[in-house]
Amino acid sequence: QVQLVESGGGLVQAGGSLRLSCAASGSIFSFNAMRWFRQAPGKQRELVAVVHSGGTTNYADSVKGRFTISRDNVKNTIYLQMNSLKPEDTAVYYCNADIHLGFPEGLANYWGQGTQVTVSS
Numbered sequence: 001q002v003q004l005v006e007s008g009g010g011l012v013q014a015g016g017s018l019r020l021s022c023a024a025s026g027s028i029f030s031f032n033a034m035r036w037f038r039q040a041p042g043k044q045r046e047l048v049a050v051v052h053s054g055g056t057t058n059y060a061d062s063v064k065g066r067f068t069i070s071r072d073n074v075k076n077t078i079y080l081q082m083n084s085l086k087p088e089d090t091a092v093y094y095c096n097a098d099i100h101l102g103f104p105e106g107l108a109n110y111w112g113q114g115t116q117v118t119v120s121s
Helices: none
Strands: 002-007 010-013 018-026 030-039 046-051 057-059 067-072 077-082 091-100 107-111 115-120
Touching: 002 091, 002 107, 018 091, 018 115, 030 067, 030 077, 046 067, 046 077, 057 067, 077 091
Parallel strands: 010 115
Antiparallel strands: 002 018, 018 077, 030 046, 030 091, 046 057, 067 077, 091 107, 091 115
């Protein structure tokens, strides 16, 4: 019913920037919390950024000050602006959203397919 499609990943040099996008389509009534996760090789998936329904944001300490999560409710799209990238940021990045589907479906959680970000030294 709902699909999240990511784009914007790629290979960049350390210090560079990337902007990830995640567009949602389907029968969406409203967005609640929206998140970006990442999973590096050999590591578990970690939460890197959240934007809550009220607009407040939270970031992992490792990305605070460098990454910015944002949303465009008109386009049903969330973004992750990544600046001053470091090799340790290399990971597959996933968007995740709590989406209200209306009554009676209620709230459901969806994942994007993931997009690879590789930062070279």
